[in-house]
Amino acid sequence: MKSLELRREELLSRKAQLTTRMAQISDELETHEAKDWAEMATEREGDEVLQDLGDAARNELRMIEAALARMDDGEYGSCVTCGEPIAEERLDLLPATPFCRDHAAKH
Structure with a gap:
């Protein structure tokens, strides 16, 4: 069984990774050097993928922040x-999850 502090460290490490990734995505979205229509279309497709990745990162960051708040409130690890x-195994796979297996399927 992992200690609460170890889980906190893992969540904070993942939060730092996501923050770095989001900064890289933002930088990439701000730099465009396309010269013709074909290049611009290709860049636009790439931008859509990057925006989706950024949205996923923001969502995971919100989940991590909520998990850290539950830790502070003494509610982490409870549905x-x-x-x-x-379950410990579920927290190992999804450390920011707010739901037990049964209720995760409903959300």
């Missing part, structure tokens, strides 16, 4: 729906 403990 926010039923209050039952979340």
Whole structure:
């Protein structure tokens, strides 16, 4: 069983990775050097992919922030729906999850 502090460190490390990734995505979206229509179309497709990656990173960051808040409140590791403990194996795979297996399927 991982300690709460180890889980906190893992979440903070992932948060730092996501923050760096989001900065890289933002930088990439701001730099365009396309000269013709074909290049601009290719860049636009790439931008859509980057925006989707940025959205996914923002969503994961929100989940991490919520998990850290639950840690501070002493509620981490318990399902926010039923209050039952979340399985250790589930927390190993999804450390920011707010739901037990049964309630995750409903959300």
